[in-house]
Amino acid sequence: xxxxxxxxxxxxxxxxxxxxxxxxxxxxxxxxxxxxxxxxxxxxxxxxxxxxxxxxxxxxxxxxxxxxxxxxxxxxxxxxxxxxxxxxxxxxxxxxxxxxxxxxxxxxxxxxxxxxxxxxxxxxxxxxxxxxxxxxxxxxxxxxxxxxxxxxxxxxxxxxxxxxxxxxxxxxxxxxxxxxxxxxxxxxxxxxxxxxxxxxxxxxxxxxxxxxxxxxxxxxxxxxxxxxxxxxxxxxxxxxxxxxxxxxxxxxxxxxxxxxxxxx
Amino acid sequence: xxxxxxxxxxxxxxxxxxxxxxxxxxxxxxxxxxxxxxxxxxxxxxxxxxxxxxxxxxxxxxxxxxxxxxxxxxxxxxxxxxxxxxxxxxxxxxxxxxxxxxxxxxxxxxxxxxxxxxxxxxxxxxxxxxxxxxxxxxxxxxxxxxxxxxxxxxxxxxxxxxxxxxxxxxxxxxxxxxxxxxxxxx
Ligand SMILES: [Fe+2]
Numbered sequence: 070x071x072x073x074x075x076x077x078x079x080x081x082x083x084x085x086x087x088x089x090x091x092x093x094x095x096x097x098x099x100x101x102x103x104x105x106x107x108x109x110x111x112x113x114x115x116x117x118x119x120x121x122x123x124x125x126x127x128x129x130x131x132x133x134x135x136x137x138x139x140x141x142x143x144x145x146x147x148x149x150x151x152x153x154x155x156x157x158x159x160x161x162x163x164x165x166x167x168x169x170x171x172x173x174x175x176x177x178x179x180x181x182x183x184x185x186x187x188x189x190x191x192x193x194x195x196x197x198x199x200x201x202x203x204x205x206x207x208x209x210x211x212x213x214x215x216x217x218x219x220x221x222x223x224x225x226x227x228x229x230x231x232x233x234x235x236x237x238x239x240x241x242x243x244x245x246x247x248x249x250x251x252x253x254x255x256x257x258x259x260x261x262x263x264x265x266x267x268x269x270x271x272x273x274x275x276x277x278x279x280x281x282x283x284x285x286x287x288x289x290x291x292x293x294x295x296x297x298x299x300x301x302x303x304x305x306x307x308x309x310x311x312x313x314x315x316x317x318x319x320x321x322x323x324x325x326x327x328x329x330x331x332x333x
Numbered sequence: 334x335x336x337x338x339x340x341x342x343x344x345x346x347x348x349x350x351x352x353x354x355x356x357x358x359x360x361x362x363x364x365x366x367x368x369x370x371x372x373x374x375x376x377x378x379x380x381x382x383x384x385x386x387x388x389x390x391x392x393x394x395x396x397x398x399x400x401x402x403x404x405x406x407x408x409x410x411x412x413x414x415x416x417x418x419x420x421x422x423x424x425x426x427x428x429x430x431x432x433x434x435x436x437x438x439x440x441x442x443x444x445x446x447x448x449x450x451x452x453x454x455x456x457x458x459x460x461x462x463x464x465x466x467x468x469x470x471x472x473x474x475x476x477x478x479x480x481x482x483x484x485x486x487x488x489x490x491x492x493x494x495x496x497x498x499x500x501x502x503x504x505x506x507x508x509x510x511x512x513x514x515x516x517x518x519x
Contacts, residue, residue, distance in 0.1 A: 105340065106340050106456055106519055108455065114453070117455055119378040119379050119381070120377050120378070120503050120504065121454065122503060123505070126512055128512075128513050128515075130515065132441075133399070133437040133438065134445075135391075135446050137399050140401050140403050140414070143403070145405060145406035145407055173336060175338065177336050186351050187351060188347065188352070189351075196347045198349065198350045215351075216406075252344075252352060259514040259517075261457060263348075264341050280342075283340045291340060314339050316518070
């Protein structure tokens with residue numbers, strides 16, 4: 070028991086959250102319509118109650134600026150930014166691991182030379198962030214933020230430490246499955262994505278309302294990296310593979326011009 | 334067969350660790366010629382400021398051209414990249430120092446593309462911050478002209494002494510109009 074924590078007795082038990090999630094799951098399976106993204110309205114994630122729009126998003130064709138994306142380059146990203154295990158006096162504690170994969174657009178084409186950012190808790194489940202009050206140790210050799218640019222085939226690669234699960238106050242005894250936060254840009258601003266990577270077999274999956282807010286089991290499984298023994302390296306690091314597919318059209322203004330260019 | 338998009342997830346409460354950086358909200362240095370402040374509050378359904386939201390903007394230059402310039406993450410003080418990011422303060426306020434974008438095509442309404450992220454928000458939201466002023470262009474805009482007046486109002490920033498004010502209401506009677514682009518599925 071954490072002596073510093075505010076008494077948690079006013080928080081609801083996991084059973085309340087779990088039964089709400091089970092009801093939403095049954096409703097989804099009964100509806101027979103496939104969903105692919107999280108629901109914004111997912112009451113078991115209590116913070117979403119006041120923070121989800123009441124109206125459906127308005128369908129609109131992207132204008133010129135939305136069909137382009139911010140440009141990042143070698144000036145923005147140091148190659149060492151992709152290695153979260155360096156840059157401190159010593160080596161961080163935890164399971165050294167490599168996470169790699171490709172960023173693809175909605176047509177399956179690689180997103181080249183584009184920015185990927187990650188942030189995460191340390192091996193003990195603690196963020197190097199002033200607002201993280203979890204009484205697990207900080208690691209003086211780990212900050213938990215990284216960046217890289219994809220290569221010409223859309224590949225990103227980070228070396229890091231596997232994060233630990235951590236408690237949060239959605240309900241009593243709530244724990245997040247271990248995850249890396251990912252932020253990704255595409256070739257159009259409409260493809261902007263922030264998501265989380267999970268590790269296979271986490272026992273907390275079924276209990277976590279953020280993960281379960283993606284009500285389709287195949288869709289949420291797309292956030293789970295695959296252990297890849299070819300990424301694992303001899304006497305050094307375990308390895309995981311995770312590809313990211315962006316939503317929306319991967320159209321460049323040039324493509325649009327060619328298509329709108331009349332006649333052909 | 335087109336691949337199915339990776340689901341989004343909330344940015345969570347600790348995004349500053351990975352996403353905030355020095356001068357992230359300064360597309361141009363404060364006080365530089367033509368600099369304007371674009372500011373506002375991110376508000377929840379109870380009208381409270383959201384203190385752990387992140388707003389991103391992506392915009393054209395004043396002449397309507399679009400920068401293809403790296404350097405958003407390491408600002409050199411003179412390259413305009415068109416991209417910026419601002420995290421909200423305790424009362425939900427965000428602020429950018431930028432320049433007013435011009436229309437990307439002659440006669441069109443000028444706007445900034447906006448993405449919103451927050452703890453408690455399970456996926457990013459897209460919207461537009463149109464600049465006031467060119468009433469003919471605003472009236473002819475395909476999106477604005479298709480919306481009822483109360484909804485249209487949520488997309489047009491208000492001019493103030495320093496620049497523009499654009500509040501983002503996640504929920505409620507004056508809820509901001511959020512956008513879905515082709516190819517995006519629920
Ligand atoms: Fe997290």
